[in-house]
Amino acid sequence: MADKILSGISVATGIAIGKAYFVNRNHKAHLQRQTVAASQVPDEINRLHDAFTAVESELTATRERVPADLKDYGLLIDTHILMLKDPKLAGVAEEYVKSLGLNAPWALEKAVSDQEAAFGAIDDPYIRERMQDVRVVADKVQAKLIGRESDLASISGRAIIMAHDLTPADTVELQVDKIMGFATVRGGKTSHTGIMARSLGIPALVGTDKLEDFVRDGDLVILDGLSGKVVVNPTETELEDYNERAAFFENYTRKIRRHCQLPAETFDGSRVSVLANIELVEEVASVIDNGGEGVGLYRTEYAYMNRTELPTEEELTEKYVDLAAIMAPRKVVFRTLDLGADKFISSFGELNETNPALGLRAIRFCLKNPQLFKTQLRAILRASAYGNVSLMFPMISGVKEVRQAKAWLAQAKAELRREGIDYDPNMPVGIMIELPAAVMIAEYLAHEVDFFSIGTNDLIQYSIGVDRTNHHVSYLYQPLHPATLRAIKLVVDAAHQAGIEVSLCGEVASDPFCVPILLGMGIDSISLTAQAIPGIKRIIRQTNMHDCRKLLKDVLECRTVSRINKLVMDNIFKHFPEEVSFFSSLLENDEAPS
Amino acid sequence: MMEDNQAANSQEEDVLSGQVVVANEHGLHARPAGLVAQRAQGFEADIKLVNAEQEVDAKSILDVLTLAAAPGDVLEIRVQGADAADALASLTTLFKNKFTE
Numbered sequence: 190m191a192d193k194i195l196s197g198i199s200v201a202t203g204i205a206i207g208k209a210y211f212v213n214r215n216h217k218a219h220l221q222r223q224t225v226a227a228s229q230v231p232d233e234i235n236r237l238h239d240a241f242t243a244v245e246s247e248l249t250a251t252r253e254r255v256p257a258d259l260k261d262y263g264l265l266i267d268t269h270i271l272m273l274k275d276p277k278l279a280g281v282a283e284e285y286v287k288s289l290g291l292n293a294p295w296a297l298e299k300a301v302s303d304q305e306a307a308f309g310a311i312d313d314p315y316i317r318e319r320m321q322d323v324r325v326v327a328d329k330v331q332a333k334l335i336g337r338e339s340d341l342a343s344i345s346g347r348a349i350i351m352a353h354d355l356t357p358a359d360t361v362e363l364q365v366d367k368i369m370g371f372a373t374v375r376g377g378k379t380s381h382t383g384i385m386a387r388s389l390g391i392p393a394l395v396g397t398d399k400l401e402d403f404v405r406d407g408d409l410v411i412l413d414g415l416s417g418k419v420v421v422n423p424t425e426t427e428l429e430d431y432n433e434r435a436a437f438f439e440n441y442t443r444k445i446r447r448h449c450q451l452p453a454e455t456f457d458g459s460r461v462s463v464l465a466n467i468e469l470v471e472e473v474a475s476v477i478d479n480g481g482e483g484v485g486l487y488r489t490e491y492a493y494m495n496r497t498e499l500p501t502e503e504e505l506t507e508k509y510v511d512l513a514a515i516m517a518p519r520k521v522v523f524r525t526l527d528l529g530a531d532k533f534i535s536s537f538g539e540l541n542e543t544n545p546a547l548g549l550r551a552i553r554f555c556l557k558n559p560q561l562f563k564t565q566l567r568a569i570l571r572a573s574a575y576g577n578v579s580l581m582f583p584m585i586s587g588v589k590e591v592r593q594a595k596a597w598l599a600q601a602k603a604e605l606r607r608e609g610i611d612y613d614p615n616m617p618v619g620i621m622i623e624l625p626a627a628v629m630i631a632e633y634l635a636h637e638v639d640f641f642s643i644g645t646n647d648l649i650q651y652s653i654g655v656d657r658t659n660h661h662v663s664y665l666y667q668p669l670h671p672a673t674l675r676a677i678k679l680v681v682d683a684a685h686q687a688g689i690e691v692s693l694c695g696e697v698a699s700d701p702f703c704v705p706i707l708l709g710m711g712i713d714s715i716s717l718t719a720q721a722i723p724g725i726k727r728i729i730r731q732t733n734m735h736d737c738r739k740l741l742k743d744v745l746e747c748r749t750v751s752r753i754n755k756l757v758m759d760n761i762f763k764h765f766p767e768e769v770s771f772f773s774s775l776l777e778n779d780e781a782p783s
Numbered sequence: 784m785m786e787d788n789q790a791a792n793s794q795e796e797d798v799l800s801g802q803v804v805v806a807n808e809h810g811l812h813a814r815p816a817g818l819v820a821q822r823a824q825g826f827e828a829d830i831k832l833v834n835a836e837q838e839v840d841a842k843s844i845l846d847v848l849t850l851a852a853a854p855g856d857v858l859e860i861r862v863q864g865a866d867a868a869d870a871l872a873s874l875t876t877l878f879k880n881k882f883t884e
Contacts, residue, residue: 265813267817268814268844269816271821272844274824275820275843275845275846277840277846279846304845307849311852315812316812316849316851329823
């Protein structure tokens with residue numbers, strides 16, 4: 190047996206085998222607080238400046254390696270270099286050595302504390318957070334001064350990076366070719382580590398408990414991003430086993446990537462559209478590369494976050510037109526703002542909601558703030574002149590809400606017409622079905638719109654009444670709860686009865702085990718994270734619609750989640766016995782943690 | 784000679800100043816603050832940015848950041864030194880162009 194096998198949450202698949210390398214940034218704990226004799230002050234000052242200069246030349250070298258498509262990272266390093274050269278750090282630290290006789294690390298720490306006080310007093314949260322950058326820069330200098338260098342930049346061979354947490358600033362310095370994978374203690378499914386790892390095509394785990402206790406620098410580790418495990422100092426047999434698995438996996442990925450541009454058509458000729466969920470316009474390249482037939486969910490929130498002022502119509506239009514034009518003739522479905530007031534930095538004040546998930550958010554928030562809503566509607570309409578654009582409203586609970594939202598849309602259209610600005614008058618309008626109320630009245634709602642999109646993540650939470658981020662109850666979050674399946678079925682049937690299309694976006698759509706059931710329901714399209722598209726397309730292409738309908742029928746007769754999970758897993762094991770270990774899934778049994 | 788020196792000195796000691804508006808969308812955040820510091824570092828003159836209650840060194844990105852100037856804020860640029868006039872003109876243009884180079 191290996192020394193230890195640790196579990197984490199996989200955020201990027203694959204297998205890496207290599208030496209562990211710890212990124213330790215807790216320099217504060219190693220600070221030696223000493224004073225220096227007057228005679229040594231000049232030497233200490235030289236030491237201080239040497240450390241600053243050394244870090245500066247490292248950062249300058251890193252800056253030159255940043256690829257052009259990571260422009261934001263480049264700008265971030267520019268900022269770091271300027272901070273490094275700032276008299277308020279090096280200069281003030283030098284003063285502390287001179288006047289108080291502090292040693293260089295202590296003097297620097299004191300200069301940083303001064304900045305902490307200055308930044309702490311700032312109201313603007315964006316600027317206040319820049320203190321993190323000051324810390325990052327100062328930590329690098331401290332590492333030089335204390336002689337404990339464990340920076341990413343100094344890795345000599347290829348390594349698997351272990352860390353308590355990785356910040357975007359850390360990932361800037363990655364010498365990409367040297368990193369085989371990541372494992373961190375902190376971080377969740379959506380953390381930056383995962384995004385970075387997926388774009389590099391290397392495995393990554395987050396939430397790996399006890400990582401720091403059981404792994405040391407130089408340990409041989411297997412990072413299994415398929416089953417979410419870190420195997421520390423494996424045996425020969427385990428190594429052989431994993432080497433084989435890694436080769437299989439590589440083979441498999443190459444195969445599905447090769448076929449990802451083919452249509453998602455079952456053996457017996459049923460077609461389903463496979464689209465991508467995106468948050469940033471920059472993701473379109475990955476959508477197209479992975480065989481996405483369009484964007485089924487464009488989350489428009491990003492432009493509103495981390496800023497003090499609302500985006501203008503011109504700013505939104507520019508972004509939206511870009512997206513519509515690049516994707517054309519492929520479809521892009523814009524979801525209007527799905528935020529609560531709590532996400533806006535300063536524009537709307539505090540609402541003090543006891544229960545924000547049930548509060549003023551998404552379409553409710555937009556209808557309360559028509560000016561903001563109309564600005565976005567106008568921008569989406571303007572983009573519709575440049576491509577194949579659809580629009581949908583999130584969190585709809587009833588017919589009246591749809592009509593109100595559509596009335597604002599009609600008004601935006603009328604304004605544009607008067608102003609002589611182009612838009613697509615036939616732009617399809619749909620709604621997200623994510624509240625149980627909307628499920629129950631789907632047949633009424635279907636007469637109000639051109640399409641439905643089922644948002645399963647929220648639908649599961651709202652119908653089971655469970656917050657999946659609350660670990661006391663998250664075991665109840667069950668994608669294949671009989672209630673969820675009935676809800677989806679009801680919505681699909683209501684849509685088809687009314688002659689409109691129904692799509693499904695939510696993690697269920699990227700779960701290989703769940704997809705056959707969705708096919709059986711007769712869903713018209715699914716929308717998922719771009720990286721998962723090749724694998725899901727392959728499953729669809731290797732499936733019979735006839736089998737999917739049969740599976741659905743059996744599943745709908747089950748009364749418990751565990752029974753349903755067993756049926757869908759058996760189905761995949763039967764049809765994909767060799768690949769099944771490469772699939773990551775949401776499905777877990779609904780047992781309460783002891 | 785004495786007189787000449789004094790004249791030169793007093794010319795150097797003259798504080799030039801001008802007002803600028805923070806006209807870009809986000810205010811003096813990291814990027815614009817960095818550009819201000821970078822530009823200011825190119826001059827010998829001593830350059831200060833002043834808002835209602837704070838005066839900071841324009842050559843320090845940290846100082847400029849802690850000014851936390853919001854869009855629409857009016858700042859005073861105070862410059863003193865050999866190339867004061869050029870520095871003032873250059874920084875004023877930077878603000879006017881909303882920090883695009």
